Amino acid sequence: MKNRKGDNLLGGRKWAFVGDGFRWGWFGVWVGVLWAGCGLVVGNRWAGAAEATGGPSAFTDQSTPKASAKRPPNILFILADDLGYAELGCYGQQKIKTPHLDRLASQGMRFTLHYSGSPVCAPSRCVLLTGKHPGHAAIRNNKEMKQLPDEVARRYGIEPEFSGQQPLPDEEITLAELLKKAGYTTACIGKWGLGQFGTSGDPNRQGFDLFYGYNCQRHAHSYYPAYLWENGRKVPLDNDPPVPGHAKLPAGADPNDPASYRPFQGKDYAPDRMLRRAEEFIRQNKDRPFFLFYTTTLVHLALHVPEEDLKPYLGLWPETPFTGDGYTPHRTPRAAYAAMVSRLDRDVGRLLALLEELGLEKDTIVFFSSDNGTADVPKEVDAKFFQSVGPLRGLKGSLYEGGIRVPMIVRWPGKIPAGTTTDHISAFWDIVPTVAELVGFEVPAGIDGISFAPTLLGRAQEQKQHEYLYWEFPGYGGQLAVRLGPWKGVKQRLQSKGGRLGSQWELYNLENDIGERQNLAHLHPEIIEKIEQIVEQAHRPNPLFPMIPLDPVE
Ligand SMILES: [Ca+2]
Secondary structure, three states: OOOOHHHHOOOOOOOOOOOOOOOOOHHHOOOOOOOOOOOOOOOOOOOOOOOOOOOOOOOOOOOOOHHHHHOOOEEEEEEEOOOOOOOOHHHOOOOOOOHHHHHHHHHOEEEOOEEOOOOOHHHHHHHHHHOOOOOOOOOOOOOEOOOOOHHHHHHHOOOHHHOOEOOOOOOOOOHHHHHHHOOOEEEEEEEOOOOOOOOOOOHHHOOOOEEEEEOOOOHHHOOOOOEEEEOOEEEEOOOOOOOOOOOOOOOOOOOOOHHHHHHHOOOOOHHHHHHHHHHHHHHHOOOOOEEEEEEOOOOOOOOOOOHHHHHHHOOOOOOOOEOOOOOOOEOOHHHHHHHHHHHHHHHHHHHHHHHHHOOOHHHEEEEEEEOOOOOOOOOOOOHHHHOOOOOOOOOOOOOOHHHHEOOEEEEOOOOOOOOEEEOOOEEHHHHHHHHHHHHOOOOOOOOOOOOOHHHHOOOHHHOOOOOOEEEEEOOOOOEEEEEEOOEEEEEOOOOOHHHHOOOOOEEEEOOOOOOOOOOOHHHOHHHHHHHHHHHHHHOOOOOOOOOOOOOOOO
């Protein structure tokens, strides 16, 4: 089902209100506050569902397959890392093979206008898990902890260089906490980045029964580390010595000799471990509702991929060896990157095959997305060669479309029409209310998302719309972006001296300028004015992540 494109135009009826009491007299169209909650379903249909084995439940939709009548749907949310908008075949990729994800799209719904929570890792995940937009979220940048309390570092054996990121505060309510309350068994397997063990951001304190993988994002730069974590316990990996995430080819080493790169090839590949743990978790919980947040590190750098995955791409394209500085070197960076994307695809295929084997396909809603656009490091990732973000402008770290527009595929056999595409404009802050509506639990007050469950379930006419989408990002020079109907306002370099002296809004009409090439700001001062009002309304100061110049400088 394809939404009618015209419906998304500014001033069209679909542009409902997000904030309370926030009104536009836009083109004289008054659309009113059309809703007072985000797909809010009162009551907790599944409280205690884990205990209910086969008894009657409230989930009695006659169209539901028999197995589903017994249980609420599992949620498998697969979040790729740094996967660009056009790196999957089903999103137009020509060079890299992704058959499993293409098949997933053919069995579900593919979103063409879905946005991540931020152009970098940690804040994007915070937005996804809390349902608060980037001007309201607790975490707004990748902020590393300089030092953990000694007691915490000692108790868990955390090395100073892997102290983790700014912890998610206790008071934030995550999707995992909500699902746990609704009777789900919950796991995050992959990369965390929202606070070390023993802090308020400990995944076990944020609703996850099981955490397995990398806590610190810096630790995750190596795919051949010395260990991963299972909850607060280190699980040793067979990498002796472990491969670092960052290194240069040694002086004098021949960049064309494969042997020069051996030190950067480990033995025990972390994605293998994470996949196996995920399969184990699914098997262990096949008879009760589970939420698996599978946050694979693929396809984030470094360029670490096993030989067997690399082989199909070797010799296909001209290569310039990457010898450093940056992440670790690779002799064939194009082949390595393509292999990592295909490896991600293979791992997704394994998880889907397991659902099929266990007869859980119809009982499991599968989401697939990416936390931000393709990495902006041309010697390591040739985004131009791969056309990694298609016609979009910008890459990871940028609030142009290429940094934040991401793939989103959702499959629920028998519920979500197969092989469909939607241009519903949605973002990571919509995930909490969407899952809430699909599963049937109450969303916390004060979140910003709008459930896109109506779109998924083929009731697009009931779909409520965002009036605008707002991003602020204090990193990469400081940026703001607002999507308002077809319009996109972008402000860059806010924290440079030039920015403080008056960084200017750029304005693009995405309906006919998807590449954000033609700045129309000078022609539409009235839209710039609206955008500035939105910034004023949407931005809420966060002392940990000051947004200069919106927040007063100390
Ligand atoms: Ca990322």
